[in-house]
Amino acid sequence: MEELAGTVLVGESFEPIRGRVVLDEGRIEAVEETNTSSTDIVLPAFVNAHTHLGDSVAKEAAVGLSLDEAVAPPNSLKHRRLAAANRSELVTAMRRTLRFMERTGTVSTLDFRESGVVGARALREAARTVTVEPFVFGSGDPSVLEVADGYGASGANDADFADERAAAGEAGVPFAIHAGEPDATDIHPALNLDPDLLVHMVHAEDEHLERVAAESVPVAICPRANTVLGVGRAPVRELLDHTTVALGTDNVMLNPPSMFREMAYTAREFDVTAREVLRMATTAGADIAGLDCGVIAPGRRAALLVVDGDSDNLCGSADPVAAVVRRATGLDVERVVC
Known part of the structure; x- marks a missing residue:
């Protein structure tokens, strides 16, 4: 005891x-x-609802770049840096980021891991010596679900993702997808995939909010990253009024994965209470991933x-x-x- x-x-x-x-x-x-x-x-303890830990190999490299230049697949600076990093460099960089998260109160992170099966295994290796337990949203071929906890899609305008969605359903694991980050054009197509989680929803409008509420789809928001990339501000109050909203820190290359910083920024910049923000940083992310x-x-x-x-x-x-x-x-x- x-x-x-x-x-x-x-x-x-x-x-x-x-x-x-x-x-x-x-x-x-x-x-x-x-x-x-x-x-x-x-x-x-905190549950970070959206990260890209692979970006740990390129901290600050995307400062001043647009969304497409910084992170859009397949030729952005991020993806070039990931391709250039060897496995040892990548694992070490992700492990050090996980150690920072461990010290600052995070118990789990819902991570979109690039590079398919190889990428998912690299994150598993990085987490072996820390107490933070990544919930791995894998990418690439559906076979990634053999080692990942779910599937994380880049966006409905990037590819079809129907096969990946079907594979996640068959495996009984969650399917998550970015939506509404650069604009609203990919939100309805993302919702058509019956996702278990939408990420960003910066440009969500009333018609999207109504669908999200009707279909009970939770949303992970990343306010600091949206600001750094200049894509706009999510309608956080309206999202909270329609669905479960969780808080994430997004790309490590843009911001440190500090939930303290993310909470303070969200509480200051949006029409939310301190309790709502703390719930976004803890309970909501845990519920989305089925964590106890x-x-x-x-x-x-x-x-x-x-x-x-x-x-x-x-x-x-x-x-x-x-x-x-x-x-x-x-x-x-x-x-x-x-």
Whole structure:
């Protein structure tokens, strides 16, 4: 048995209670209100809902480039850098990014991994020595599903993807696809593929939002990356009013995969509450991938983050949820329990 004490953000509402979380063999045994002198804040560890970890071999290389120049397949700077990197370089670079994510409170990441079976296996190798567990959305031939957790498509305007969608369905794994990043033309075609996850939806309009709601399709948004690439701002309030929305950091070449930075930016720039943002960074991504984490409740996996509520940065904060979302950084992290 182990106990974590302090202000605990409990359940899907992140209700702050003064008390403790009792852990036993990797599970949450109990959540109890009790007197405690601890100034720690205990919350669910983050689930990053969209990354491209392969970009770790090209950090900052795409600064100032357009979306097409930076990341569009098959001839963008990103894909040229991926082709030029040898396996050892790629695995080492991804592992170091995963180590950064580990230290800053992320327990899992939903990663779109390029390069087919070889790429998926490289990410598995990179993750062997860290506690972050990537949920691998593979690419290329449908045979990638033999080693990946799902299929991640670049966009409905890039290819047909009907065979890949069918293969994911047969394998019983999720199919995810980018949509509405450069413009709205690929959103309806993406929805026609009956996806389990849409990524970006920057240019979603009322007709798309109505379909998303009717078909119960969750969305992963990446506000900082959209800003860096100059593609626009997702209608985050409207998306939240229609479906489940999760938060991702997107391309490592553009931004560090810090959920603290992503939360603070989202809370500042959009019409959302701190609780909604924290839910996007934890519960929503976990639910999309079917992970048993993202909520502090008895019986759930003990994937938790402990931050120092009395750090020089957080001391005096009146609202622990707002403090975590708007103010906290990796320097405030005391412990990540995975």
